[in-house]
Amino acid sequence: MKRLLLAFCVICCLACEDYKKENMSMSGPIFGTGFNxxxxxxxxxxxxxxxxxxxxxxxxxxxxxxxxxxxxxLNRGETVTMDKHFDNVYQASKKIFKETRGIFDPTIGNVVxxxxxxxxxxxxxxxxxxxxxxxxxxxxxxVIKLDNRFIKPEGTxxxxxxxxxxxGIDVICDFLESEGVTNxxxxxxxxxxxxxxxxxxxxVWTVGIDDPNFDGSQSYSKVINLSNKxxxxxxxxxxxxxxxxxxxxxxxxxxxxxxPTKTNVLSVSVIAPNAMLADGYATAFQxxxxxxxxxxxxxxxxxKVYFIFLIANGxxxxxxxxxxxx
Numbered sequence: 001m002k003r004l005l006l007a008f009c010v011i012c013c014l015a016c017e018d019y020k021k022e023n024m025s026m027s028g029p030i031f032g033t034g035f036n037x038x039x040x041x042x043x044x045x046x047x048x049x050x051x052x053x054x055x056x057x058x059x060x061x062x063x064x065x066x067x068x069x070x071x072x073x074l075n076r077g078e079t080v081t082m083d084k085h086f087d088n089v090y091q092a093s094k095k096i097f098k099e100t101r102g103i104f105d106p107t108i109g110n111v112v113x114x115x116x117x118x119x120x121x122x123x124x125x126x127x128x129x130x131x132x133x134x135x136x137x138x139x140x141x142x143v144i145k146l147d148n149r150f151i152k153p154e155g156t157x158x159x160x161x162x163x164x165x166x167x168g169i170d171v172i173c174d175f176l177e178s179e180g181v182t183n184x185x186x187x188x189x190x191x192x193x194x195x196x197x198x199x200x201x202x203x204v205w206t207v208g209i210d211d212p213n214f215d216g217s218q219s220y221s222k223v224i225n226l227s228n229k230x231x232x233x234x235x236x237x238x239x240x241x242x243x244x245x246x247x248x249x250x251x252x253x254x255x256x257x258x259x260p261t262k263t264n265v266l267s268v269s270v271i272a273p274n275a276m277l278a279d280g281y282a283t284a285f286q287x288x289x290x291x292x293x294x295x296x297x298x299x300x301x302x303x304k305v306y307f308i309f310l311i312a313n314g315x316x317x318x319x320x321x322x323x324x325x326x
Contacts, residue, residue: 023200030055031165032065033189039176040183040199047179054171061085062164064109074150075109075157082148089160089167089276090145096163096280097140100296104284105255107143107152109159110134112253115260131258138255166232166279169193173275186275191232193275209233212266212308212316222306222318224325230275234282235267252286261287264310268293271304271324290319297322 026048027036037051061083063069073080082090096104111134137155144151152158165188172186173193183196185205194205204227208220212235236252252261268285272278281303285293290307297303304324311317320326 021199023198026051031059031063031168031188033165035189036187037172038185038198039181040196041179041181045179047176050175051172054175055168057083058085058164058168058171062089062160062167064159064161071158071160074152077154079149082150085167085171087148089164092167092276092280093160093163094140096277096284099300100284100288102140102255103287104162104280105138105140106158106160106162107138107140107156108253108255108258109157110155111138111258112159113157114258115253117253135258138258162283163276163280165189166191166230166275166277169230169275185226191230191275191279192226193230194226195228197227207231209269209306209308210235210267226271226325229271229273230278231269231271232275232278232282233267233269234286236261236263236265236286252283254287263287263289265289265307266310266316267308269306269324273302277303294321 021040023038023040024044024046025036025038026046027034029035035051035055059066059069061070062085064071064075066072070080070082070086074082093104093106097106111131114130114134134155137153137157142153142156169186169188169191170193173184173195176184176186177195183199185192185194185198185207187207190210192207194207197203198205204225206223207226209222209224210233211219211221213219234252252263253259254261263286265286268282270278270282270285272281285296285305285307288296290309293305293307297305301322303322305321306324307317307319307321309317309319
């Protein structure tokens with residue numbers, strides 16, 4: 001009887017320990033948006049200082065919003081030795097550039113600035129002559145990489161903002177895994193990567209796909225499970241400008257014309273092996289549209305895609321491709 005009672009007490013204690021399991025959670029501003037990181041650590045280690053250090057290093061390498069960053073110096077024509085972060089993002093960008101035949105092109109930076117969507121506000125006047133002159137320097141193939149430095153045309157302006165946020169997520173995730181953390185979710189500005197489960201709730205991580213609300217409000221009509229993958233969403237319903245005639249201009253610039261992309265796509269979400277690739281492909285698919293993306297995915301089984309778009313009568317339609325979770 002005593003042994004049974006002892007066994008019962010042990011089981012109860014173990015159950016209480018499981019019940020008390022809590023995720024470490026931290027959030028704050030970064031990359032012009034906000035981050036939210038949740039993870040479970042047996043040691044309850046707080047990695048906030050390490051996260052801050054990682055964010056600082058990535059910003060100093062890749063942020064066009066920081067005048068003394070490596071990328072800002074390079075864009076000014078200064079000689080800079082690139083670190084591993086710059087090289088990793090460069091290599092991934094080159095891959096997507098080649099695969100999309102130039103639709104994704106990080107040398108579009110000065111044209112983005114001309115449309116007042118970049119860090120250098122009102123740098124240029126957006127007229128056809130200005131756009132045509134800037135487009136002469138848009139072509140990733142004109143950039144030559146030599147070891148850890150680059151040779152580029154003087155007027156070429158790098159902008160990795162369409163992929164750097166996803167890369168930052170991956171660096172945080174890789175750090176957590178190096179510390180033995182196997183259950184986490186890292187979210188920066190709605191892009192994310194998750195692994196394992198939400199230990200606190202004893203279930204897989206669940207994430208929402210934002211509804212395309214032009215008024216800035218946030219709601220979710222679709223919630224999915226995410227584990228061991230990265231996911232990113234590119235939308236035209238939040239970042240846009242309206243001219244004096246009421247015309248709406250989306251922030252996705254057509255790398256062939258230099259003008260904002262005309263598309264009926266409001267949002268595209270991509271699940272990929274990591275957040276960096278999800279981030280880059282989401283931007284590319286936003287510009288490519290539904291039909292071209294369908295063709296592209298025939299040879300890319302590793303990517304799962306979810307579109308929200310407008311049809312002829314102005315109603316919303318959704319489309320899941322390559323087995324995007326229902």
